[in-house]
Amino acid sequence: MEIFNYMETYDYEQLVFCHDKTSGLKAIIAIHDTTLGPALGGTRMWTYKTEEEAVEDALRLAKGMTYKNAAAGLNLGGGKTVIIGDPKTEKNEEMFRAFGRYIQGLGGRYITAEDVGTTVQDMDLIYQETNFVTGISSTSGASGNPSPITAYGVYRGMKAAAKEGFGTDDLNGRTVAVQGVGNVAYNLCRYLHEEGANLIVTDINKEAVARARDEFGARVVEPDEIYDVDCDIYAPCALGATLNDDTIPRIKAKVIAGAANNQLKDSSHGETLHKKGVIYTPDYVLNAGGVINVADELNGYNKDRAMKKVETIYDNVSQVFEISRRDNIPTNEAADRLAEERIERMRHSRSQFLHSEKHILKNRI
Numbered sequence: 072m073e074i075f076n077y078m079e080t081y082d083y084e085q086l087v088f089c090h091d092k093t094s095g096l097k098a099i100i101a102i103h104d105t106t107l108g109p110a111l112g113g114t115r116m117w118t119y120k121t122e123e124e125a126v127e128d129a130l131r132l133a134k135g136m137t138y139k140n141a142a143a144g145l146n147l148g149g150g151k152t153v154i155i156g157d158p159k160t161e162k163n164e165e166m167f168r169a170f171g172r173y174i175q176g177l178g179g180r181y182i183t184a185e186d187v188g189t190t191v192q193d194m195d196l197i198y199q200e201t202n203f204v205t206g207i208s209s210t211s212g213a214s215g216n217p218s219p220i221t222a223y224g225v226y227r228g229m230k231a232a233a234k235e236g237f238g239t240d241d242l243n244g245r246t247v248a249v250q251g252v253g254n255v256a257y258n259l260c261r262y263l264h265e266e267g268a269n270l271i272v273t274d275i276n277k278e279a280v281a282r283a284r285d286e287f288g289a290r291v292v293e294p295d296e297i298y299d300v301d302c303d304i305y306a307p308c309a310l311g312a313t314l315n316d317d318t319i320p321r322i323k324a325k326v327i328a329g330a331a332n333n334q335l336k337d338s339s340h341g342e343t344l345h346k347k348g349v350i351y352t353p354d355y356v357l358n359a360g361g362v363i364n365v366a367d368e369l370n371g372y373n374k375d376r377a378m379k380k381v382e383t384i385y386d387n388v389s390q391v392f393e394i395s396r397r398d399n400i401p402t403n404e405a406a407d408r409l410a411e412e413r414i415e416r417m418r419h420s421r422s423q424f425l426h427s428e429k430h431i432l433k434n435r436i
């Protein structure tokens with residue numbers, strides 16, 4: 072990968088490599104765009120096969136956060152971190168403390184939170200070294216684990232998608248196939264079960280599927296079978312790029328709505344789904360509940376205020392479908408347009424010099 076070429080093509084601002092020999096920290100912080108405010112995005116810990124794969128993931132996820140934060144109406148830019156390592160065996164206190172010091176060194180350009188492989192406890196360790204972290208434990212007066220709130224936002228957005236696909240947002244009796252029943256999707260399945268949806272689930276983690284089977288009566292299938300099942304809604308809630316040339320022809324659902332980031336292998340797959348008549352709900356519009364929740368910490372966390380904003384996901388998703396229908400463009404393009412237009416408008420209207428900026432971080436520093 073030609074890193075600077077890639078950064079130039081997609082307009083990235085900064086890529087930071089962080090290393091700490093004692094703790095074994097190998098982290099890559101990618102900052103995509105800070106037009107709207109400091110870059111906020113989670114830290115993923117994963118066993119990447121190569122360093123190149125880790126860099127690519129950090130870059131792709133950071134860009135997704137720029138669009139997610141913009142489309143959610145937050146005054147935040149986009150960034151993300153990946154830590155190379157096995158979250159089950161390679162974490163230690165020194166690692167997250169060292170990482171916190173690297174974040175502090177960025178002076179507020181980047182604020183972190185949880186993502187796959189990291190927890191509230193990890194954020195609490197980071198918080199010992201920097202204020203530029205969210206999703207810390209409620210005992211520290213903050214918002215805690217964002218996953219249940221992400222799940223609620225996905226559930227609400229899935230209802231909006233059902234309305235677009237089936238003419239009603241009632242999920243009672245609908246069959247939803249869920250790929251990956253981790254932190255977010257477990258909570259999503261609970262909402263769906265409570266509304267009377269039938270669940271088909273898969274996961275590479277046997278305990279996770281057993282829990283969904285026992286608690287929600289979900290039918291369990293093997294990981295590769297999930298693309299072939301008969302269902303109304305397909306919910307990708309594991310990792311990215313699972314909507315691709317191999318899987319799209321197999322999917323029978325009329326609606327796709329799931330929590331995973333970067334679901335489309337590339338943007339052309341949005342076009343493929345559009346042509347196939349499938350209602351694809353753009354991931355970053357749908358899964359913004361977690362970031363909306365943690366962003367509220369920057370103003371002193373207020374759960375009612377955060378949840379009110381999470382409710383807007385239903386309308387944001389509906390607006391994307393409306394643009395897609397009106398202009399006959401794929402939903403992923405409609406969402407990108409919404410986000411890009413907001414960034415451009417704000418870039419223009421905030422370009423004048425101010426001696427003292429009113430800043431989203433004023434309560435954190």
Ligand SMILES: NC(=O)C1=CN([C@@H]2O[C@H](COP(=O)(O)OP(=O)(O)OC[C@H]3O[C@@H](n4cnc5c(N)ncnc54)[C@H](O)[C@@H]3O)[C@@H](O)[C@H]2O)C=CC1
Pocket residue numbers: 185186187188217218219221250251252253254255256273274275276279294308309310311330331332358359361362
């Ligand atoms: N946690 C949050 O608040 C947010 C999460 N997301 C995204 O949602 C997705 C899920 O996040 P979490 O639930 O937090 O992560 P998680 O790690 O708790 O859950 C992911 C699940 O997917 C399973 N999985 C991995 N590969 C699989 C495969 N090939 N087939 C089937 N299952 C597989 C894992 O075993 C795990 O149970 C990720 O893409 C994440 O970036 C997006 C926004 C916010």
Ligand SMILES: CC(C)CC(=O)C(=O)O
Pocket residue numbers: 111112113114139184185186206217332358359361362365
């Ligand atoms: C998990 C969130 C708090 C932030 C994030 O990184 C995301 O939405 O993907």
